[in-house]
Amino acid sequence: MNPRWCDVFRALTPLMAVGMTLATLAAAATKEPIVLGGECDRTGPTQLVGPNICHGVLDYINLVNKKGGVLGHPLKYLEIEHGYEVPRAVEAYETLKGQGAVAMLDYGTPIVYALTPRHMADKIPGITPGFGRADSADGKRFPYIFPLAASYWSQAAAALKFVLDEWQKTGKPPKDLKLAYIFYDNPAGREPLPTLERLAKLEGFQLRTFAVPPPGLEMSAAALDIARRYRADWVIAHLFGRSPSVSIKELNKVGYPLNRVISLVWGAAEVDIDAAGWDIAQGYLGMQFAGVGQDFPVIQEIIKMYQEEGQPPPEPLQKVSVYYNRGVFNAALMVEAVRLALEKFGQPITGEKVRQGFESIKDFTLGGLVPPMAVTEEDHEGGGWVRIYQVQDRKWVPATDWFTGYREVVWELVKEAAAKGE
Amino acid sequence: MIYRECGVFKTSYAADMALYRAPLAKFAVAAVAVFCAVIVPLGTNDHLLSLANLVGIAVVGAIGLNILTGFTGQISIGHGAFMAVGGYTAAILSARYGMPFWVGLIAGGALAAVVGAGFGMPSLRIKGLYLAIATLAAQFIIEWAINHITWISGGVQSTIYVPRPTLGGVPLNSELRKYYMILAVAAAGYVFAMNLVRSRVGRAFMAIRDRDVAAEIIGVNIFAYKLLAFAISSFYAGVAGALFTYYLEIANYEQFTITVSVQYLAMIIIGGLGSVLGSVFGAIFITLLPIVLRWVVEGIWGLFAPPTSAMLDVLANLRLIVFGGLVIFFLILEPDGLYRLWRHVKDYFRVWPFAY
Numbered sequence: 001m002n003p004r005w006c007d008v009f010r011a012l013t014p015l016m017a018v019g020m021t022l023a024t025l026a027a028a029a030t031k032e033p034i035v036l037g038g039e040c041d042r043t044g045p046t047q048l049v050g051p052n053i054c055h056g057v058l059d060y061i062n063l064v065n066k067k068g069g070v071l072g073h074p075l076k077y078l079e080i081e082h083g084y085e086v087p088r089a090v091e092a093y094e095t096l097k098g099q100g101a102v103a104m105l106d107y108g109t110p111i112v113y114a115l116t117p118r119h120m121a122d123k124i125p126g127i128t129p130g131f132g133r134a135d136s137a138d139g140k141r142f143p144y145i146f147p148l149a150a151s152y153w154s155q156a157a158a159a160l161k162f163v164l165d166e167w168q169k170t171g172k173p174p175k176d177l178k179l180a181y182i183f184y185d186n187p188a189g190r191e192p193l194p195t196l197e198r199l200a201k202l203e204g205f206q207l208r209t210f211a212v213p214p215p216g217l218e219m220s221a222a223a224l225d226i227a228r229r230y231r232a233d234w235v236i237a238h239l240f241g242r243s244p245s246v247s248i249k250e251l252n253k254v255g256y257p258l259n260r261v262i263s264l265v266w267g268a269a270e271v272d273i274d275a276a277g278w279d280i281a282q283g284y285l286g287m288q289f290a291g292v293g294q295d296f297p298v299i300q301e302i303i304k305m306y307q308e309e310g311q312p313p314p315e316p317l318q319k320v321s322v323y324y325n326r327g328v329f330n331a332a333l334m335v336e337a338v339r340l341a342l343e344k345f346g347q348p349i350t351g352e353k354v355r356q357g358f359e360s361i362k363d364f365t366l367g368g369l370v371p372p373m374a375v376t377e378e379d380h381e382g383g384g385w386v387r388i389y390q391v392q393d394r395k396w397v398p399a400t401d402w403f404t405g406y407r408e409v410v411w412e413l414v415k416e417a418a419a420k421g422e
Numbered sequence: 423m424i425y426r427e428c429g430v431f432k433t434s435y436a437a438d439m440a441l442y443r444a445p446l447a448k449f450a451v452a453a454v455a456v457f458c459a460v461i462v463p464l465g466t467n468d469h470l471l472s473l474a475n476l477v478g479i480a481v482v483g484a485i486g487l488n489i490l491t492g493f494t495g496q497i498s499i500g501h502g503a504f505m506a507v508g509g510y511t512a513a514i515l516s517a518r519y520g521m522p523f524w525v526g527l528i529a530g531g532a533l534a535a536v537v538g539a540g541f542g543m544p545s546l547r548i549k550g551l552y553l554a555i556a557t558l559a560a561q562f563i564i565e566w567a568i569n570h571i572t573w574i575s576g577g578v579q580s581t582i583y584v585p586r587p588t589l590g591g592v593p594l595n596s597e598l599r600k601y602y603m604i605l606a607v608a609a610a611g612y613v614f615a616m617n618l619v620r621s622r623v624g625r626a627f628m629a630i631r632d633r634d635v636a637a638e639i640i641g642v643n644i645f646a647y648k649l650l651a652f653a654i655s656s657f658y659a660g661v662a663g664a665l666f667t668y669y670l671e672i673a674n675y676e677q678f679t680i681t682v683s684v685q686y687l688a689m690i691i692i693g694g695l696g697s698v699l700g701s702v703f704g705a706i707f708i709t710l711l712p713i714v715l716r717w718v719v720e721g722i723w724g725l726f727a728p729p730t731s732a733m734l735d736v737l738a739n740l741r742l743i744v745f746g747g748l749v750i751f752f753l754i755l756e757p758d759g760l761y762r763l764w765r766h767v768k769d770y771f772r773v774w775p776f777a778y
Contacts, residue, residue: 042738055731080716081738086677087476090670091713094469110676113581117671121595133579186569187579187676314731 031069033076034349036061036334037096038105044084045241048271049323050107052316054079056327057105059302059314060335066305070339077331082107086114097122102354103334106132109188112145119144124351125337125358129330130265130289134191135417137381137410139359144351146358147381148333148373149289153410154384155264156192156236159287160199161405162262162388163234177205180232182222182247184239185211192238192264198409208232216243223250233260240266245275252280259283262388269322270396278394285399287386290329291369292322292396298332298366299325322396329370336364371402384410425772441616458605463598471597473710478604479665480705484689485615485698486658491687492695493619494651495631496545497553500538500560501659501686506678507564508534508660510574513582513673523587523594523668527607530664531657537564538656539649546645549634561680568675575675582673600669607665611658615698618654627651631696692752694759703760711748715741 038057041050061077069075078099080092089111096104097118104119104126106112112132119126120143128136129149136145137154150158160179167177181196183189193209200207208230210222216239226232235256239247244267251261261284268286294300294317303313316324341349341357361382362374373382383404390399425446432438442448462474487501511533512526521529541560545553568574576582587594587603594600618624626647629637638644667673685708693704719737756763 040734040738042735043742051731051735054734058731058734079734081734081741083712083738083742085681086670086674087709088712090476091469091473094472098467098469110674113579113672113674114670114677117583133581187581187674191579 031073032347033074034070034102034338035076035078035096035100036103036105036338037093037099037101038077038079039089039092039096039107039111040079040081041084041107042081044082046084046108048241049266049269050081052320052323053107053327053330055314055316056324056329057331058327059305059317060298060328060331063298063302063305064331064335070335071342073342075335075338082111084108084111086110090114090118093118097124102349102351103127103337103358105330105334109133112136116142116145122351123355125355127330127334127358129333130326131188134410135414137379137384138414138418139376139378139380141418142380144355145380146375148358148375149329149382150265150384150386150404151381151410152188152191152238152264153195153413154381154404154407155287155289155386156195156238157199157406157410158384158386158404159236159262159264160196160203161403162285162400163236164203164205167233173204175204175206176233178230178233179205179207180210180226180230180235181207182210182212182219182226182235182237182239184216184241184243185213188240189238194413195406195410196236198413199406202409212239212243212247216241217246219243219247220250220253223247223254223256227251227254227256235261237261237263237267239263242275243267244269244272248272248276248281248284252276257283259285259390261285262287265289265386268389268396270320271323273391273396278391281391282393284391286389286391286396288322288389289371289386290322290325291387292325292389292398294318294321296325296367296369298328298369302328325369328366332366332370333358333361333364336361383407424774425768427772441613441620455609458609459602463601468597471601473713475597475601475604475669477706477709478601478608479662479669480686480689480709481608481702482611482665483659483662483686484693484701484705485611486655486662487686488690488693488695488698488701489615489618489627489658490651490655492690492697492700493624493631494627494648495549495634496542496648496651497550498557498652498655499554499680499683499687500541500557500564501655502678502680502683503561503564504534504538504656504659505663505666505682506568506675507537507656507663509663509667509673509678510568510582510675511660512664512667513584514574514576516584516587516668517576517582520585523589523603526587526668527661527664530667531660534660534663535653535657538659539653542649542652542656545648545652558680561683565675565679580675584667584671584673586671587668594668604665604669607661611661612698612702615658615701619698623647623650628696688749690759692749692759694761697759697761699764700759700761703764707752707760712741712745715744719744 040054061075065074078096080095082088082092093115104124106115106126106128109131112128125144125146127146127148132147134151134153136142137147137151164174196207212219212222226235237247244263258281263286265287273281306313337354337357340360341353345353359375359377364370365372371385373385375382385402385404387402388400389396425444427444430444442451490496490498508530512530515521515526515529544556569580594603626642629642630647634644689704689708690701692707694700719740
């Protein structure tokens with residue numbers, strides 16, 4: 001006889017009652033959860049990037065909770081999607097604030113600009129790894145904004161150091177170097193320009209810039225110019241979205257050697273090379289601020305966590321490890337800051353204490369996933385560490401170790417922005 | 423029987439020309455005013471006030487666009503750019519020259535009006551879809567100009583931070599104070615628009631919308647009135663942009679992209695073309711719908727499972743689907759917009775308890 005649903009429910013009710021009581025008792029026994037907030041863009045212009053990063057964040061938080069949380073406190077991570085729109089991001093911020101978030105992952109450069117006054121007024125730290133405003137590295141001026149990863153200025157400076165080091169190996173003087181800077185024509189793309197111009201004056205090389213108008217799919221003229229007319233020796237590319245793959249194809253089409261092209265952090269993911277073709281992208285250099293691949297203990301732990309649940313590791317981990325690892329990087333730094341704040345101050349945890357937690361992060365490398373950064377009260381960027389990877393034999397292979405470049409020049413620009421700033 | 427018009431005798435020209443003549447209408451407007459000015463600020467928290475602020479700014483922008491598109495029949499996809507003009511003007515005046523915020527608001531609106539009238543000149547020769555493309559060009563040209571002219575953009579990042587607005591020495595540093603500022607501007611804009619559309623100028627606009635050749639023949643100066651419509655609409659857009667700048671304390675052109683222009687068009691189409699109250703409804707609907715959808719969907723899903731990344735992906739895209747679906751649904755239900763739905767309700771109660 002088929003059981004009727006009302007009979008099933010009647011049978012289950014006492015079980016449910018017992019279960020819920022046990023759950024409440026269990027909840028009362030563990031410590032108070034700590035709320036972390038995050039914003040994401042799963043449906044807007046960066047929808048290729050957002051879901052992968054946010055997946056990494058969620059998985060790391062789950063891993064930490066599985067291991068017992070931060071000093072016994074479970075973590076509650078709230079993600080609110082904003083589709084890269086500022087009003088929705090403002091509402092998301094207010095919701096997260098209302099839920100008691102003590103740290104937040106912001107997402108999107110215009111959103112960071114819009115939320116900066118709120119972070120400062122409400123004293124809730126916001127982290128902006130790999131995007132946001134470069135002058136927020138100045139911890140004195142922006143106490144509650146933490147870039148935590150090389151800003152665009154630092155990335156450009158580091159790329160230039162790499163290029164000049166390679167150039168010196170050929171024995172020619174810097175003033176003979178012809179550098180082309182191809183970039184997406186929006187504020188984020190233009191941000192490294194002052195750094196490059198300053199360094200061109202300092203080191204004496206020739207610089208020419210090539211702007212690619214949005215949506216960044218038309219650059220055959222620029223590629224031709226770089227390869228045949230200007231005959232650049234090296235190219236620094238700052239493209240994002242679908243542009244990087246287009247740039248690889250265009251430069252390959254005009255015969256430019258891709259091992260002289262170095263892309264800043266948002267143009268160096270597996271998806272870009274997938275779209276362009278791993279065979280033609282051989283030798284392409286990409287800058288990263290977090291480790292790439294699965295050879296890190298924390299990634300292996302996440303894979304094991306999935307295997308224990310009888311599920312394969314998620315697709316972003318396997319296929320888009322560049323962005324996934326950046327998500328793990330973001331979450332790991334937030335959790336480390338919370339841990340340091342708890343160790344130093346104990347409960348109750350507030351945004352101000354987490355800020356001091358962030359400012360004491362050092363020697364936290366997660367087996368190489370995170371660079372040897374040191375966040376201080378003055379330097380919220382942690383040092384601007386990057387690593388160059390190269391496409392070799394159909395995968396990303398490290399070409400250098402963690403390094404930084406021209407920190408004095410970058411800080412000069414940061415101080416000038418502070419002096420000029422509002 | 424509820425909305426009684428008989429027995430209401432007006433004894434002065436002022437009473438005859440009043441916006442709301444029936445006692446029930448006056449009572450309803452007073453109740454709404456009390457609700458907006460007293461109950462909402464005191465009874466809600468910062469989060470809901472921030473939503474109210476965003477809605478208020480959208481109301482100002484939507485009324486402006488409705489004056490142009492709903493009342494004068496000139497389709498414009500450049501509304502976001504005119505908001506950007508107002509926003510950056512206000513930001514430059516406040517950040518670099520230290521002007522108080524109300525000067526920034528008015529100046530932002532005025533400069534946007536001039537720019538809007540300038541980009542409205544093609545409307546004298548082209549109509550409909552062709553004019554839409556010309557205003558789309560305005561959107562891109564203004565965006566490009568703001569981005570590349572360093573004097574306007576204030577640097578490579580095209581962002582200008584605005585000092586906190588103050589009114590008579592009182593800084594507007596909380597959602598509540600900003601709410602009052604935005605409420606005052608939105609109420610002023612609403613009353614002005616309601617009077618504009620009943621006036622001679624408003625009738626000229628509607629004549630141009632309905633049959634511009636006939637309007638020209640009976641003596642309406644098409645040239646002047648079309649440009650005036652662009653100017654007034656862009657003034658509203660500039661004020662909305664300036665309000666947004668002062669609310670966020672930052673001017674960034676990415677807040678005024680073509681997506682925003684299309685959103686404003688959606689607001690007035692859903693709210694009701696050709697009605698000021700419809701613009702208000704449309705602004706509330708389009709601004710709050712994604713947020714309310716998120717609460718509903720997360721609330722329902724949250725009963726079943728804790729969040730996973732796949733679920734959040736599905737949620738985010740589901741929101742977009744439901745949003746589009748609701749827009750289509752409302753347009754099928756009432757193609758003339760939410761205002762028409764409201765009129766149905768009003769007309770029903772006007773003759774209640776009779777059927778007609």
